[in-house]
Amino acid sequence: MRHQVVIIGAGPSGLLLGALLHQAGIDTLILERQSRDYVLARIRAGVLEEGTVGLLRRAGCAARLEREGLVHEGFALNFAGQHLRIDIKALTGGRTVTVYGQTEVTRDLMEHRAASGAPTVYEARDVALHDFDGPNPRVTWTQDGQSREAGCDIIAGCDGYHGVSRASVPAGAIETFERVYPFGWLGVLADVPPCSHELIYAGHERGFALCSMRSNTRSRYYVQCRSDDDVKRWSDDMFWDELRRRLDPAAAAQVVTGPSIEKSIAPLRSFVAEPLRFGRLFLAGDAAHIVPPTGAKGLNLAAGDVHYLSEALIAFYEDRSEGALDTYSARALDRIWKAERFSWSLTTLLHRFDTSPPFERRMQDAEFALLRSSETARRALAEGYVGLPY
Numbered sequence: 077m078r079h080q081v082v083i084i085g086a087g088p089s090g091l092l093l094g095a096l097l098h099q100a101g102i103d104t105l106i107l108e109r110q111s112r113d114y115v116l117a118r119i120r121a122g123v124l125e126e127g128t129v130g131l132l133r134r135a136g137c138a139a140r141l142e143r144e145g146l147v148h149e150g151f152a153l154n155f156a157g158q159h160l161r162i163d164i165k166a167l168t169g170g171r172t173v174t175v176y177g178q179t180e181v182t183r184d185l186m187e188h189r190a191a192s193g194a195p196t197v198y199e200a201r202d203v204a205l206h207d208f209d210g211p212n213p214r215v216t217w218t219q220d221g222q223s224r225e226a227g228c229d230i231i232a233g234c235d236g237y238h239g240v241s242r243a244s245v246p247a248g249a250i251e252t253f254e255r256v257y258p259f260g261w262l263g264v265l266a267d268v269p270p271c272s273h274e275l276i277y278a279g280h281e282r283g284f285a286l287c288s289m290r291s292n293t294r295s296r297y298y299v300q301c302r303s304d305d306d307v308k309r310w311s312d313d314m315f316w317d318e319l320r321r322r323l324d325p326a327a328a329a330q331v332v333t334g335p336s337i338e339k340s341i342a343p344l345r346s347f348v349a350e351p352l353r354f355g356r357l358f359l360a361g362d363a364a365h366i367v368p369p370t371g372a373k374g375l376n377l378a379a380g381d382v383h384y385l386s387e388a389l390i391a392f393y394e395d396r397s398e399g400a401l402d403t404y405s406a407r408a409l410d411r412i413w414k415a416e417r418f419s420w421s422l423t424t425l426l427h428r429f430d431t432s433p434p435f436e437r438r439m440q441d442a443e444f445a446l447l448r449s450s451e452t453a454r455r456a457l458a459e460g461y462v463g464l465p466y
């Protein structure tokens with residue numbers, strides 16, 4: 077068995093890369109460790125940059141997103157009881173974001189791939205990468221108890237933070253940069269109308285809170301919690317009480333409570349691996365970097381990588397030159413580090429750091445005061461939020 081490109085992982089990165097390459101006539105095989113249903117059960121952020129929507133459109137996967145996605149022209153910051161709207165459309169010359177769950181993006185990409193007839197192996201166990209330091213890499217795996225092998229020109233490692241691709245690179249060839257934040261996010265999904273038609277990011281002395289949504293009838297809320305917290309400790313009532321305490325009174329009064337349909341705790345981490353190319357192996361998405369969820373950059377950053385990688389691979393197959401492959405890592409990393417800076421800075425502004433000296437608290441106050449008084453500061457925040465152009 078031989079394919080031009082073997083993609084490891086059927087998360088949003090692997091599926092979007094597969095769709096863009098398929099459209100360019102490049103033959104791909106996707107190997108995914110989990111089942112389709114398992115992948116679709118993961119709940120993640122839900123704010124898409126215009127660039128991400130554009131890529132999904134180009135891949136032919138944006139029809140439902142364009143029908144059901146909610147276009148947002150702004151978001152709100154709550155800070156120590158004060159309310160500040162960031163008018164992203166006015167501040168960025170007309171750009172907006174689209175609220176549409178990552179789970180739905182993944183579902184649309186999976187259905188598109190199935191309809192295209194391009195091969196995907198779910199529940200591929202023991203995936204291993206071989207010979208990617210030369211022109212004929214191979215991938216082996218176990219499927220229904222049988223050993224399988226595929227040769228290829230290129231391996232795309234789109235298998236997330238815990239995947240096998242990054243782990244297959246010799247330790248001396250890769251450098252990693254990491255910050256683990258001393259708290260987590262407790263998230264609740266509920267079939268209740270959102271408390272506001274725009275997202276609210278709240279910094280409060282009890283900790284951060286976020287009001288988000290999946291639709292006009294389904295809300296997604298988060299509160300900052302301890303890193304070692306146990307989700308079983310949190311009843312729905314405790315969650316709703318804590319959320320309302322952290323919002324300004326007007327927003328708190330609008331919160332409609334109801335039974336949670338999902339409740340989970342996510343850790344917060346910033347992480348970048350460099351470089352992203354190792355011979356014929358390329359890393360993209362969460363395999364290469366993690367951002368804390370503040371600002372919802374994870375999926376958007378993955379889409380940026382896939383944009384650069386698909387361009388490089390299409391150029392490689394058009395003229396058989398390695399030139400385009402050579403530039404992928406630097407192009408993608410330039411955008412990645414800027415988004416890392418954005419996510420780190422919004423996280424630092426809005427969270428409670430128990431160990432912070434009073435000086436750091438004053439820095440948070442000063443940054444919020446600057447956002448209130450300076451349109452330039454608000455514009456910088458809005459530009460980061462809508463995402464850098466490719």
Ligand code: APR
Pocket residue numbers: 084085086087088089090107108109110115120121178200203234235236237238239240241360361362363373374375376378
């Ligand atoms: N073999 C095959 N597949 C694997 C392996 C492996 N050894 N290890 C992991 N995978 C699969 C995972 O099961 C998962 O479905 O790779 C996929 C990676 O998907 P994601 O973790 O969603 O990563 P990515 O596609 O890069 O998406 C980035 O998703 O994680 C969020 O915050 C992130 O929003 C961002 C986006």
Ligand code: PHB
Pocket residue numbers: 120121122123275286288289296369370371372373
């Ligand atoms: C979400 O809707 O889950 C979400 C939205 C915005 C964020 C993070 C998560 O910054």
